[in-house]
Amino acid sequence: MTAQTLYQKLWAAHVVADLPGGEALLYIDRHIVHEVSSPQAFVSMRESGRKLRRPETHLGVADHAVPTRSPRADGVRHGTIEDAQAAAQIAELEANVRDFAVPYAELDGPEQGIVHVIGPESGFTLPGTTIVCGDSHTTTHGAFGALAFGIGASEQGTVMAAQALRQKPAKTMRIALEGQRHPLVFAKDIALAIIARIGADGAAGHAVEFTGEVVRAMSMAERMTLCNMMIEAGSRVGLVAPDAVTFAYLEGRRLAPKGENWTKAVAYWQTLASDEGAAYDRELVIDVAEIAPQVSWGTTPDQTLPVDAPLPDPAALPDGPAKRQAEKALAYMGLAAGQTMASVPITHAFIGSCTNGRIEDLRAAAGVAYGRKVAAGVKAIVVPGSAATRAAAEAEGLDKIFREAGFEWRLAGCSMCVAMNDDRLAVGERCASTSNRNFEGRQGPGGRTHLMSPAMAAAAAICGHIADVRSLGA
Amino acid sequence: MTQPLTTLSGHAIAMPEENIDTDIIFPARFLLITAKAGLGRYAFHDRRFDASGAPVEGYVLNRAPFRPEDEAAPFIVAGANFGSGSSREQAVWAIAGLGVRCIIATGFGEIFHANCQRNGILPITLPADVVAGLMEAAEGQQRFALDLDAQSLTVGNQTFTFDIAEERKLSLMNGWDETGLLLHQYADAITAFETRQQAMCPWLYAKED
Numbered sequence: 001m002t003a004q005t006l007y008q009k010l011w012a013a014h015v016v017a018d019l020p021g022g023e024a025l026l027y028i029d030r031h032i033v034h035e036v037s038s039p040q041a042f043v044s045m046r047e048s049g050r051k052l053r054r055p056e057t058h059l060g061v062a063d064h065a066v067p068t069r070s071p072r073a074d075g076v077r078h079g080t081i082e083d084a085q086a087a088a089q090i091a092e093l094e095a096n097v098r099d100f101a102v103p104y105a106e107l108d109g110p111e112q113g114i115v116h117v118i119g120p121e122s123g124f125t126l127p128g129t130t131i132v133c134g135d136s137h138t139t140t141h142g143a144f145g146a147l148a149f150g151i152g153a154s155e156q157g158t159v160m161a162a163q164a165l166r167q168k169p170a171k172t173m174r175i176a177l178e179g180q181r182h183p184l185v186f187a188k189d190i191a192l193a194i195i196a197r198i199g200a201d202g203a204a205g206h207a208v209e210f211t212g213e214v215v216r217a218m219s220m221a222e223r224m225t226l227c228n229m230m231i232e233a234g235s236r237v238g239l240v241a242p243d244a245v246t247f248a249y250l251e252g253r254r255l256a257p258k259g260e261n262w263t264k265a266v267a268y269w270q271t272l273a274s275d276e277g278a279a280y281d282r283e284l285v286i287d288v289a290e291i292a293p294q295v296s297w298g299t300t301p302d303q304t305l306p307v308d309a310p311l312p313d314p315a316a317l318p319d320g321p322a323k324r325q326a327e328k329a330l331a332y333m334g335l336a337a338g339q340t341m342a343s344v345p346i347t348h349a350f351i352g353s354c355t356n357g358r359i360e361d362l363r364a365a366a367g368v369a370y371g372r373k374v375a376a377g378v379k380a381i382v383v384p385g386s387a388a389t390r391a392a393a394e395a396e397g398l399d400k401i402f403r404e405a406g407f408e409w410r411l412a413g414c415s416m417c418v419a420m421n422d423d424r425l426a427v428g429e430r431c432a433s434t435s436n437r438n439f440e441g442r443q444g445p446g447g448r449t450h451l452m453s454p455a456m457a458a459a460a461a462i463c464g465h466i467a468d469v470r471s472l473g474a
Numbered sequence: 475m476t477q478p479l480t481t482l483s484g485h486a487i488a489m490p491e492e493n494i495d496t497d498i499i500f501p502a503r504f505l506l507i508t509a510k511a512g513l514g515r516y517a518f519h520d521r522r523f524d525a526s527g528a529p530v531e532g533y534v535l536n537r538a539p540f541r542p543e544d545e546a547a548p549f550i551v552a553g554a555n556f557g558s559g560s561s562r563e564q565a566v567w568a569i570a571g572l573g574v575r576c577i578i579a580t581g582f583g584e585i586f587h588a589n590c591q592r593n594g595i596l597p598i599t600l601p602a603d604v605v606a607g608l609m610e611a612a613e614g615q616q617r618f619a620l621d622l623d624a625q626s627l628t629v630g631n632q633t634f635t636f637d638i639a640e641e642r643k644l645s646l647m648n649g650w651d652e653t654g655l656l657l658h659q660y661a662d663a664i665t666a667f668e669t670r671q672q673a674m675c676p677w678l679y680a681k682e683d
Contacts, residue, residue: 016667017660021639025660027667029678037562039508048653053664056681065506085506092508129678136561136585152563152589158653164664166652168639200493201555201581234558236584257677265677300493300558321492321553328491420502427525439497439559441520 003275005172006241007207010147010272014130016164026167028159029129030057030146032115033102035093036064036420037134041156042096050161052100057163059124060097061105062090063114067422068383068410075411076108086421100160113386113412116140116228116354120220121388123253127242127269132159136231137354137436143223144250145242145272147207150231170237171281173206174274177214179289184469186364187222188356188434188453190214191229192294194286196304204234206282209274214288215240220249221360228355232301232436241273293469295341296438296451298329303438304451305341307468313337332440333448334428341450341466348431349380349461350443351407351454353417356434357385361454362393365434366401368458368469374406375464381408381423383415407461419444432460476594478649482575482620486549486612487540494552495559496586500568502560513564514542514571535572539615542572549620551605551612552579557586566593576620578627580605591642592652596622598636607632622647 004012016025038060045052052058065086070077081087090107097104105111111118116137119125125141131148132138134156141148151165158165175194195202208230215223223245227238240246247266250256257265292306303325305311314330314337317323330337335344351357351365362384374380382402384390390412393399399409416423417435425431425447434457435442438449450466459469504516522535529536539546550556550569556579557565566589569577576596590597600608611629612618619628622643627634645652672679 017663019641021641023639023641025656025663027664027671036505040510040563043510044653050653050657083506089506089508126678128675134561134563136559138561150561150585152561152566152585152592154563154589154592154652158656161653162656162660162664163668164656164660166641166656200558201583204555204581204584231559234555234583257680261677261680265675268675300495325492418502420505424503437495437497437559439495441501442497445501445503445520445525 003278005274005278005280006145006209006239006272007147007170007172007237010128010130011169013128014147019166023166023168025164026130027164028132030124030131031156031159032119032124032131032133033058033060033097034064034115034133034135035062035089037153038096038156039089039092040153041134041160042100044157045100045160052102052160053163055101056103058102058160059105059119060093060102061112061115061118062093062107064414064418065089065421066107066413068413068415069422070411077411078107083422110387110391113389114354114357114414116224117357117385117389120144120224121253121386123250123256126250126256127246128272132165137228139231139236139238140224140228140354142227142238143220143240144246145240145269147237149236170207171205173203173208173282173284174280175208175210176212176283176285177210177288178212178285179214179287181214181288181291182470184455185288185291185293186453186455187218187225189291189294190286190288191226192296192301192304192451193291195229195233195301196294198233198284200232200300200302201234203230206235207237207239208235209239216243219360220245221358224358225355229436242269293453293456295456295466296449297333297335297341298326299332299438299440300325300329301436301438301451303329307342307456307466308340310338310340311335342468343465345430345465346378346432346460347429348425349378349457350383350416350431350433350435351381351457352383352385352415353435354385354414355436356454357383357389359389359392361434362389362398365454365458366398368455368472369405369407369462370401372405372462374461378461378464380406380461381410381416383410384412386412416443419447432457432466476649479575479594479596479646480622482548483617484549485539485547485615486551486608486618487534487547487574488609488612489534489550489552490609492553493555493558496557496562496565496583497559499557499565500562505562505564510567512571513568517568517572545573548573548575549612549618550574550577551608552577553605554580556582558583561585563589563593566590566595570595578605578608591646594646594649596620596646598627600634600636604634
């Protein structure tokens with residue numbers, strides 16, 4: 001038998017039927033449902049009179065539209081949401097999960113949070129499974145060695161009814177991470193550096209697998225950050241082979257296998273790693289020693305540079321798309337060719353999101369914030385990725401560190417990553433952000449987003465301008 | 475069931491830009507709307523309208539014959555990585571709401587691409603030099619003509635062919651509902667798969683302890 005990659009193993013284990021044209025009908029094990037992308041899928045179920053084939057394989061939660069503040073002292077949000085559209089959307093999700101018997105993480109319950117944070121935390125996300133969600137950052141779950149990808153609402157309807165999807169196999173790409181990184185260079189910096197190198201569509205059509213000593217030494221949180229960001233290089237699938245770190249993370253989680261099933265599952269999961277000598281369509285080796293803290297300067301995630309590098313000069317570029325893009329981005333961002341990012345004043349700092357809203361991220365940011373103060377004129381918010389993350393952070397006293405430094409300590413949600421809740425930028429405001437997209441208007445119409453790691457965002461909040469966290473220290 | 479797509483003719487909306495992402499196509503704040511119909515007014519909203527809601531002069535969707543109300547431009551021509559970013563199907567519904575049925579680009583965001591096919595919109599990928607020529611033709615208000623069965627696109631006296639999987643073509647031409655089709659053809663295969671998987675991975679079928 002020929003050597004197989006992790007992706008090929010996951011694919012082969014889920015083929016229900018081969019279809020003409022090289023496609024396959026792929027079995028879907030898990031589906032996460034949030035309030036924003038699911039309403040139309042449930043409408044299609046109602047209109048067609050179909051039932052969910054296996055309701056217990058779905059998990060519902062509200063995250064995108066929810067406010068991250070509550071007017072109530074006890075932090076309860078239910079019944080307090082002022083935005084009528086958001087409240088209606090959440091109510092619609094609640095009605096849908098009730099009517100279709102979908103397990104639901106209640107808005108004010110202990111398991112609420114961002115889809116890509118609570119899936120892993122609850123043990124819903126498991127190695128060797130196929131996982132879909134109406135959200136492009138579903139790539140995140142690939143950190144567990146799951147075949148996980150974002151889908152549209154129509155496809156959600158298909159998964160609900162048929163538990164299967166027609167899919168075309170991706171090509172495979174290996175990114176090996178080698179070398180010794182600076183202690184203040186994080187998975188976010190590595191992901192941004194990769195995207196800057198290969199382009200915003202540089203991994204299109206490919207399933208990206210991360211290998212190498214650097215990945216093996218990473219926590220699950222860092223592996224999730226890497227996989228999460230691969231959609232920003234155009235890949236629907238990021239992957240890390242499961243190992244002892246993965247198993248240690250999962251053991252004992254509410255939905256993880258128990259007893260004999262746990263033993264069987266781990267034995268199976270250990271077979272998933274890519275075989276020695278398996279061939280990839282593309283390979284890339286990254287020496288992480290060469291990576292400095294990264295900051296995006298433009299309006300696509302590949303418009304990213306080391307914090308101390310000068311911005312490109314469009315005049316020096318040949319006529320073509322790259323030149324046009326650079327001109328457009330500099331104009332939108334209000335930046336000049338040749339300047340460096342490390343001095344650009346900010347109005348906001350946002351620490352959170354499915355990319356960087358986990359406890360490890362909050363620890364890194366708190367390490368920088370400890371004993372310091374947020375600069376005057378900067379609004380800095382910390383939004384834990386889930387209620388469980390928030391509780392864990394409070395148990396460690398991270399909330400106190402943030403509050404004393406002048407950060408706002410919020411309730412879990414997508415918050416300022418997506419500008420469809422209360423947390424958003426106004427025209428011309430500039431944010432040091434741990435989120436994943438710096439698209440025009442992503443954090444609010446006319447808002448300007450600079451992507452970076454949690455430590456870098458905390459440093460920017462403290463300094464009042466973008467700053468190299470290595471010179472500030474943690 | 476979507477509207478079948480067989481032939482199409484008319485003007486093409488030129489968007490000579492790379493990485494037109496889903497936030498440009500459909501800004502996130504409108505995602506609070508839970509309807510599928512009537513989203514055309516939000517398509518490319520922040521390019522089309524200024525902060526006061528007035529049309530931005532000169533933007534392609536505000537110029538005849540490319541305005542939605544002209545009902546004359548069922549094609550879009552764009553650069554690389556069109557529809558990159560989010561999985562929001564509203565991006566496709568909004569474009570459909572403009573009356574567009576075919577998008578020609580040098581590349582697409584993958585989830586957007588899949589969403590197009592499920593909503594009766596044909597995404598065509600062509601090489602950069604061909605797209606550059608089509609962009610000029612679109613800006614010059616030449617008429618485009620699509621024949622899906624023949625997999626051809628004719629502009630002026632030039633005809634280009636494109637690739638599409640046979641199944642996808644049939645689905646578009648017939649307006650088939652993919653869910654219904656799968657359930658009809660593969661219900662037994664899905665059940666057989668579940669039986670095999672349950673034997674091999676029983677933890678995926680265990681009730682919560």
